[in-house]
Each structure stands twice: as structure tokens, then as C-alpha cells.
Amino acid sequence: MSAQYYEGIGRRKESTARVRLMNGGGKFIINEKAAAAYFPRLGDMEDILRAFSAVGQDFMQYDVSVLVRGGGVNGQAEAVRLGLSRALVAINADWTSSLRKRGLLTRDARVKERKKPGLKRARKAPTYTKR
Numbered sequence: 001m002s003a004q005y006y007e008g009i010g011r012r013k014e015s016t017a018r019v020r021l022m023n024g025g026g027k028f029i030i031n032e033k034a035a036a037a038y039f040p041r042l043g044d045m046e047d048i049l050r051a052f053s054a055v056g057q058d059f060m061q062y063d064v065s066v067l068v069r070g071g072g073v074n075g076q077a078e079a080v081r082l083g084l085s086r087a088l089v090a091i092n093a094d095w096t097s098s099l100r101k102r103g104l105l106t107r108d109a110r111v112k113e114r115k116k117p118g119l120k121r122a123r124k125a126p127t128y129t130k131r
Contacts (some may be wrong), residue, residue: 005065008086012078012110015071021091024063030070030080034122040087044077051085054102082107 005022018040028035030121039045052059082123089096099105113122120126 006090007089008083008088008090008129010079010081010107010125012108013071013075015068015074015079017066017068017079017083019080019087021084022063022066022089023061026060026089027063028066029064030058030066035064035066035102039073041073041077044073048077048081048084050102051081051099051104052097054104055088055092057088058100058101062130078108091126116125 003019003022003024008019008021010017010019011020030038036045039048049059052092062089066080066083070076071079080102085099089105096105115122118125
């Protein structure tokens with residue numbers, strides 16, 4: 001496979017996705033599975049493919065190969081969406097403004113807060129007892 005590809009890295013929470021985009025016939029493979037089988041939850045695939053509609057491209061013109069690791073289902077889906085958007089910008093830098101308007105190029109930096117000593121979780125304190 002010596003076809004030229006465009007790559008984008010997407011991250012969210014603990015998830016990291018490496019997205020490779022190349023000319024092809026619409027194959028969408030995530031961790032060697034079909035994308036619809038990897039993300040069966042309703043709305044996940046529509047959310048990921050929003051990047052193509054933002055730039056006015058049909059995703060059937062491209063083959064997408066994704067390697068995603070870590071995190072949960074939602075974090076992985078958002079990491080793939082960011083990586084796909086970055087790969088589209090690598091193809092054509094003029095698409096940056098339309099992707100940025102829809103918030104598809106902004107990395108969501110929210111991560112789990114660390115646990116503090118003396119507390120049960122990051123902020124939950126033990127129940128106060130007077131006696």
C-alpha cells in the first residue's frame with residue numbers, strides 16, 4: 001500500500017486516535033473493524049462524520065483508517081472526530097475556517113480531576129459527624 005495519505009492526531013480525555021485519510025471508495029476502518037461496528041451507539045458516527053459535511057465533501061471519496069487507544073466510547077469518538085478534522089486540514093488548509101466555526105478543530109482539554117488526600121474523590125468530602 002503505497003498510496004499517499006494525510007494524517008491527523010486527535011485526543012480527548014484518555015483517548016488518542018491516529019486518523020489516516022486517503023483517496024478511495026468510502027472504507028472507514030477503526031482498529032481493523034468497520035466503523036459502524038466499532039461505534040454502534042446511536043449518533044456517534046454522525047458526530048464523527050460532521051467534519052465531512054462541514055467542508056462540503058462526501059466521505060465516500062476517501063478511505064479512512066483509524067487507530068484509537070485508551071479511554072471510553074465517548075472519548076474515543078471525540079478523539080476520532082478531532083483527528084479526522086485535522087487530517088482534512090492537511091488535505092486543504094482553506095477548510096480550516098469552516099471547521100473551526102463548528103468547533104471541530106478545538107481540543108476539549110477537560111480531563112478527570114485528581115483525587116485529593118482526605119477526600120473520597122476529587123471533591124467529595126467524608127460525611128461530617130458531630131459526635
